[in-house]
Amino acid sequence: MTGHPQHAVEHQHGDTAEYRAAEPSLSPVEHWEQRYSGLERIWSGKVNATLADVVGEFEPGTSIDLGCGEGGDVLWLAEHGWQARGLDISETAVGRGRAEAAERGLEQATFAATDLDAWQPEPDSVDLVTASFFQSEVALERREILRRAASAIRPGGHLVTISHAAPPSWADHPPAHLIERMIDVRTEAEQLARPVEDWAVEVAEERRRPAVSPDGAPGEHVDAVLVLRRR
């Protein structure tokens, strides 16, 4: 979701559903199931262009995508030689990823419905962990999940997070619950690159990305892009 103009316009993170306050009586799994099952498809199904830019330079190996949604990033990774696994709390979302992988004959793309708040990865087991827009309008222990995920990365491997750093440009009065979810990339780098001697911060920056508002006007997103390499 930079560098690929067509995709940048199509991938509509920051859509109207992300503005709404979540229904408080729903658990996270119910919330996300309801969101995915209410539409034929939420995201574009394409790779986030920033992810393709960053990961395109890495030697393929094994990867895990956290909050993979319908699997656009996982499918791209599999197409580019990775043994790519996608994890998401929504069975409907991972089912769409699985169906697309089968359709494209991508056996190296696998998916599992997983509540990452309760997930314990095997230490030193993967070469790459990715998390694109792993932000939720309902409860999500993002920092703790990313810390556990970092422990799963082998020496020489990478952690790549791409996140909303600000509400979209067309949000005049963004609600507090949306602002609270925005990611400060420098803070996230400090929180995740621990112990500091074990991690190199390769990228920790904000990137602007053209987008189209829900009513069709041109605008932009600001993405927080973090790339850590385990020494």
Ligand SMILES: C[S@@+](CC[C@H](N)C(=O)[O-])C[C@H]1O[C@@H](n2cnc3c(N)ncnc32)[C@H](O)[C@@H]1O
């Ligand atoms: C904004 S979407 C991003 C989807 C995808 N990465 C993309 O770029 O299109 C956030 C995703 O996080 C997932 N998610 C939220 N809480 C989760 C949890 N506790 N465990 C696993 N996935 C979760 C949601 O189901 C949703 O697919």
